[in-house]
Amino acid sequence: MHLDPRIYAVRKDIADIELADRVFAPHYAAAEALRVIVPSVALRDGPSADARAVSQLAFGEDFAVIDNEGGWAWGYGLHDHYVGYLPFAALGEAAEPDHVVTAAAALVFAAADIKAPVVRTLPVGSRFAATAEGEFFKTADGFVHRRHAAPIADVAADPVAVAEQLIGQPYRWGGRGGDGVDCSGLVQLALAACGIAAPRDSDQQRELGSDIATGEALRRGDLVFFPGHVGLMADAETLVHANAHWMAVVREPLADVVARLSVDHEQPVIARRRILA
Incomplete structure (x- = not known):
């Protein structure tokens, strides 16, 4: 059976166990869901920084790891099932996100003050857990201004x-x-x-x-x-x-x-x- 390799995790040596009823592989593995813990990371078509980028994941998005070898995780993004490789170091455990960056980019401040040092910058679509604190959302890494993000439940109309x-x-x-x-x-x-x-x-x-x-x-x-x-x-x-x-x-x-x-x-x-x- 031919399955689109862009959205089905199948290689000659291993496949997602969810596909065991459709394809043969020498080995099957169950996916381990981890979160992106860097601002953004390229998803590539091979386990190398020189491999072509096929997509990208933002902070807080989930990635299903099928295989991890040589510092590269192979699997797929849970939001669209797109398959590729990314550095395993870009993944980790993080709280369930409930807010999303809605601006082109969001600054993460060290304190709830726009004059405070900027800890990092998160791209649009980044997801994080937060609580409201005045004009900011307090996250595990710092403070994001309300103008740059919103609760995930607040979907846009246009x-x-x-x-x-x-x-x-x-x-x-x-x-x-x-x-x-x-x-x-x-x-x-x-x-x-x-x-x-x-x-x-x-x-x-x-x-x-x-x-x-x-x-x-x-x-x-x-x-x-x-x-x-x-x-x-x-x-x-x-x-x-x-x-x-x-x-x-x-x-x-x-x-x-x-x-x-x-x-x-x-x-x-x-x-x-x-x-x-």
């Missing part, structure tokens, strides 16, 4: 507004907000903030929502797919997307994107999907 907060952030292959973001990472982040679970890659995201009929006008929140690319519509004519052309998250006319891609693609737009009712 994924485009979430994406627009990241305008200007550099394009980074495999990025999900930690020092950069790629096209599908931006969409995944924006939808997650609104309580909508989305897969990691743009081809997988084409299964979200429903098709928009040919000739029907686009509207805010619609997804437009191109060969190997995806973006969110801010309105009927404007796309918000992370792209390698500008090497940044930008807002630009959809017509400009289509014209640019028409040089190499006979069909620049390959799908239009509506996520929000």
Whole structure:
């Protein structure tokens, strides 16, 4: 049976025990769930810092470890089941998170004072346990201002507004907000903030929502797919997307994107999907 290796933890030598009824492997292992304890970490396609990044996990996100060898953990992120390798040292035990970073980045102060030293910076989507203390959330590592985070239960209503907060952030292959973001990472982040679970890659995201009929006008929140690319519509004519052309998250006319891609693609737009009712 062929299983997509991006979302099924199967290697020649080992597989997730949850797949024992579908694939043969010399060895099966049960996943051990750990949390990311660094601000962000790249998920790679091999156990090496030189291996290509395929995704990224932020502080407080969960990772299911299937194998751990040579300082590299192999497994998948529990939020999207995306498989890869990351340094085992980036994982550990942490309290169950109940708050999430909603700004492009959140400063963690040593005290509940904006003039206090900054202990670390957490990227958008980072999760942490906290209690309210005045204008701050008190965490195990320091204090995060209320303007930068919110309880996980407080989901946003507009994924485009979430994406627009990241305008200007550099394009980074495999990025999900930690020092950069790629096209599908931006969409995944924006939808997650609104309580909508989305897969990691743009081809997988084409299964979200429903098709928009040919000739029907686009509207805010619609997804437009191109060969190997995806973006969110801010309105009927404007796309918000992370792209390698500008090497940044930008807002630009959809017509400009289509014209640019028409040089190499006979069909620049390959799908239009509506996520929000």
